[in-house]
Amino acid sequence: MIEFDDVCLRYPNGTQALDHVSTTIEKGEFCFLVGASGMGKSSLLKLVYREETPSAGRVIVNGTDVAALPKRHVPLLRRRIGVVFQDFRLLSKKTAAENVGYALDVIGVPRREKHRRVPKALELVDLLHKADAYPDELSGGEQQRVSMARALVNNPPILLADEPTGNLDPDASWNIVQLLSKINITGTTVVVATHDRDIVNRMARRVVTLSEGRIVADRQRASYDVGEADSPGDPMTRREEVSP
Amino acid sequence: MNLRTVEFQIVETSANIRRNGLMTAAAVTNAAACLFVLGAFALALWNLHSMTEQLSHESRIRIFLLKDVPFEEAQALESEIDTRFGNMIEERTLIPREQVLEEFILKFPSIPDAGLGEENNPFPHELQVKLKDPEEWRTVTEFARADGRVDEVRSGRESGLEPLLKLRRMTRIGGIILVTFLGFATLLTISNTIRLTIYARRREIGIMQLVGATSRFIRFPFLLEGVFHGTLGALLGGAALLGGYTSLVSWVAETIPAFERWLIYSADQLGILFGGLIAIGLLFGLIGSWMSVSRHLQSP
Ligand SMILES: Nc1ncnc2c1ncn2[C@@H]1O[C@H](COP(=O)(O)OP(=O)(O)O)[C@@H](O)[C@H]1O
Ligand SMILES: [Mg+2]
Numbered sequence: 001m002i003e004f005d006d007v008c009l010r011y012p013n014g015t016q017a018l019d020h021v022s023t024t025i026e027k028g029e030f031c032f033l034v035g036a037s038g039m040g041k042s043s044l045l046k047l048v049y050r051e052e053t054p055s056a057g058r059v060i061v062n063g064t065d066v067a068a069l070p071k072r073h074v075p076l077l078r079r080r081i082g083v084v085f086q087d088f089r090l091l092s093k094k095t096a097a098e099n100v101g102y103a104l105d106v107i108g109v110p111r112r113e114k115h116r117r118v119p120k121a122l123e124l125v126d127l128l129h130k131a132d133a134y135p136d137e138l139s140g141g142e143q144q145r146v147s148m149a150r151a152l153v154n155n156p157p158i159l160l161a162d163e164p165t166g167n168l169d170p171d172a173s174w175n176i177v178q179l180l181s182k183i184n185i186t187g188t189t190v191v192v193a194t195h196d197r198d199i200v201n202r203m204a205r206r207v208v209t210l211s212e213g214r215i216v217a218d219r220q221r222a223s224y225d226v227g228e229a230d231s232p233g234d235p236m237t238r239r240e241e242v243s244p
Numbered sequence: 245m246n247l248r249t250v251e252f253q254i255v256e257t258s259a260n261i262r263r264n265g266l267m268t269a270a271a272v273t274n275a276a277a278c279l280f281v282l283g284a285f286a287l288a289l290w291n292l293h294s295m296t297e298q299l300s301h302e303s304r305i306r307i308f309l310l311k312d313v314p315f316e317e318a319q320a321l322e323s324e325i326d327t328r329f330g331n332m333i334e335e336r337t338l339i340p341r342e343q344v345l346e347e348f349i350l351k352f353p354s355i356p357d358a359g360l361g362e363e364n365n366p367f368p369h370e371l372q373v374k375l376k377d378p379e380e381w382r383t384v385t386e387f388a389r390a391d392g393r394v395d396e397v398r399s400g401r402e403s404g405l406e407p408l409l410k411l412r413r414m415t416r417i418g419g420i421i422l423v424t425f426l427g428f429a430t431l432l433t434i435s436n437t438i439r440l441t442i443y444a445r446r447r448e449i450g451i452m453q454l455v456g457a458t459s460r461f462i463r464f465p466f467l468l469e470g471v472f473h474g475t476l477g478a479l480l481g482g483a484a485l486l487g488g489y490t491s492l493v494s495w496v497a498e499t500i501p502a503f504e505r506w507l508i509y510s511a512d513q514l515g516i517l518f519g520g521l522i523a524i525g526l527l528f529g530l531i532g533s534w535m536s537v538s539r540h541l542q543s544p
Contacts, residue, residue, distance in 0.1 A: 072458070072459070076456065077456075078454060078455065078456035083454055091451065105252050106461060106462075108461075154456075
């Protein structure tokens with residue numbers, strides 16, 4: 001579903017954000033991308049939705065080389081990928097339902113279709129009862145759920161979350177992660193960039209660890225820190241391990 | 245773009261225009277001011293052009309006889325000129341000094357007559373000659389000047405007109421440069437305002453890009469807004485210009501009636517000016533906003 005093939009990313013100011021990254025995230029997988037701040041998690045996600053293009057290597061999403069995509073096709077790629085952020089990115093002058101509907105408005109989905117899909121998306125994140133609330137009338141966790149509803153309203157096969165719990169308390173964070181897990185169970189590929197040790201450890205899913213733009217560990221049913229609650233000798237759970 | 249999309253865009257754009265009321269007002273006022281000045285310069289140039297155009301067709305030669313020359317002698321000169329230049333002359337009139345005085349008193353009633361009358365007439369007889377080809381003025385003028393009965397000869401081509409034509413050539417170039425410059429300023433003003441609205445809405449743009457709106461879709465409301473600013477600005481600036489100008493014309497008509505015929509004031513001509521301003525406002529609004537949006541959407 002998502003394949004990084006020897007990807008490098010150097011920003012115009014010379015920062016080498018990603019350094020020969022290769023990995024594959026399968027269809028329907030749930031994967032954490034962990035690492036301290038500045039290690040390249042966001043950069044890796046940005047390559048997937050073509051916010052950045054790699055300076056070397058290829059990024060294949062759903063069989064398409066994203067970097068080679070003509071600019072006018074980028075919107076079509078984005079319609080197949082839902083993205084949520086730490087800061088929610090909601091429009092404060094629109095209600096929850098309007099924020100979700102906005103994603104359909106701007107890609108020209110017919111009104112009847114929109115009125116069918118928006119409540120379904122809000123239902124999915126358990127916020128139908130707050131459909132007419134404005135973002136500042138919602139808690140942080142609720143705002144993040146609205147932003148997830150917006151990311152999902154177009155039924156994308158891929159959901160990317162960049163520090164989705166960064167602004168939330170532990171309870172709300174756990175709630176969001178469980179929601180991500182629930183969405184994953186329905187078949188959506190979910191990639192979560194986070195440095196929230198607690199949720200990664202509680203979930204015990206695949207963990208890809210980035211350090212200075214390189215993948216330094218990639219383990220199944222793993223915890224945040226390399227070497228802990230992890231079975232290095234078991235080839236079934238060891239996908240790949242690179243020494244830093 | 246389907247109907248639903250267009251509807252959404254128009255609703256969003258009008259909401260944005262209302263929401264950014266102050267900025268919209270500033271942008272429209274700005275465009276109006278720029279287009280007013282642009283229009284005023286264009287109008288001044290046009291007037292100058294038409295004035296000199298009319299003057300260059302002005303072919304009348306005025307021959308003033310010496311004051312003590314009797315009317316019969318004046319008639320003799322008239323027929324002499326007629327035999328010599330008859331085929332070149334379109335029209336000639338001999339005005340006796342009494343009539344010149346009468347017309348003067350009619351024209352300037354405010355000047356106290358100072359005992360002007362049959363006995364005290366400062367004017368000589370005057371012979372006016374209009375040539376078929378105004379370029380031939382020199383021959384007739386020189387002939388009349390050589391005549392002993394003639395005091396003074398005035399020709400439109402000779403007096404004042406040549407410098408005026410030179411002035412026209414100069415102002416035409418200067419005017420074109422100035423109007424281009426003003427047009428450019430208008431364009432930049434509109435483009436800049438749109439840049440501010442884009443900046444004010446960069447969050448929305450970011451979200452639109454994230455959820456897969458096309459560049460064309462994102463661009464459209466800003467273009468609409470730019471066109472709105474430019475067109476409304478042109479309407480207001482043009483209305484102010486025409487209002488001011490027509491009152492100027494009527495003031496001129498009252499104060500210096502002789503000057504009125506030089507001015508452009510027919511409904512057709514002013515209509516062209518107004519229509520031109522609207523077209524420029526619309527076009528500049530479109531180009532200006534296009535410049536800003538494209539620059540913003542360029543960055544990934
Ligand atoms: N737009 C950018 N321009 C220049 N450098 C950037 C940019 N975005 C990120 N970086 C740098 O790239 C590195 C990786 O950043 P990022 O991917 O945001 O890390 P993370 O998400 O893991 O915190 C950091 O050193 C950061 O400063
Ligand atoms: Mg980050």
